[in-house]
C-alpha cells in the first residue's frame with residue numbers, strides 16, 4: 001500500500017474486493033434464495049397440501065433454521081443492500097461496467113434495489129416471526145396456505161406485493177446480466193446479447209412464479225385450506241407420538257417392557 005492509499009477511507013481502499021463480494025452476494029446466496037423462495041411459493045397453485053409439504057420440509061430443519069436464515073439470507077442481503085446504498089450514494093463508483101448499459105436500465109437497477117429493500121422489510125415484518133414484536137409475523141408454518149392467503153387478501157397489500165415482486169425480480173434478472181460484465185463472463189456484443197436473452201427468460205419465469213403465487217392465494221378457500229392443514233398437522237403429531245413410543249419401547253430395559 002502506498003502512503004497515498006493509506007490515507008484513503010476503508011471503502012475506497014478495498015473497493016475492488018467489496019464490489020466483488022457485493023456482486024457475488026446478489027447471486028449466491030441472496031439470488032439463489034430468491035429463486036427457491038418464489039418457486040416454493042408457486043407450489044400453492046398445486047393446492048394447500050402441496051404448499052404445506054414444502055413449508056414442512058423447510059421447517060424440518062428445526063433449531064437450525066434460524067442460524068441458516070441469518071447466515072445465508074438476512075446477513076448477505078443486509079451486506080448487499082448496505083453496499084448497494086453506498087453505490088447509489090456514489091460512495092463507491094461502479095467498477096467499469098456501465099459503458100454498455102442503457103441509461104434506463106442503469107437507473108432502474110438502482111430504483112428497483114431501493115424498492116426491493118422497502119418491500120422485503122415490509123414483507124418480513126408482516127409475515128416472518130421477526131415481525132412479531134412489531135405486531136406482524138402473521139405467517140403460521142403449520143397453516144401455510146390459509147395464513148398467507150388471509151394476509152394477502154386486501155387490495156393495497158396485493159398491489160404492494162405485485163410492485164415489490166416485479167421490482168425484486170427485475171433487479172435480480174437485470175443484475176444477472178450486469179454481474180456477467182462485472183466478472184468478465186460476457187465481453188463481446190454478441191455474447192452480451194445472448195446473455196441478455198437468458199436474463200429476460202429468468203425474469204419472465206420468476207415473475208410468472210411470483211405472480212402465480214399471489215394470484216393463487218387470492219383464489220384460496222381459507223376454510224378448506226385450514227381443514228387440509230389441520231388434518232396434516234394431526235397426522236404429523238400422530239406419527240411423532242408413534243415414533244416416540246417405538247423409540248421408548250426399543251430403549252426401555254427388557255424387564256420394564258414385559259407385562
Ligand code: HEM
Nearest residue numbers: 023026027030031081084094113114117172175178179182
Ligand atoms: C432479493 C434481493 C436482491 C437480489 C437478489 C439482488 C441481486 C443483485 C445482483 C445479482 C446484482 C448485480 C451485481 C453486479 O452487477 O455485479 C445487483 C446489483 C445491485 N443491487 Fe441488488 N439485489 C437485491 C437487493 C438489493 C437491495 C435491497 C439493494 C439496495 C438498494 C440493492 C442494490 C443494488 C445496486 C445499487 C446494484 C447495482 C450496482 C451497480 O450499479 O454497480 N440490491 N443486485
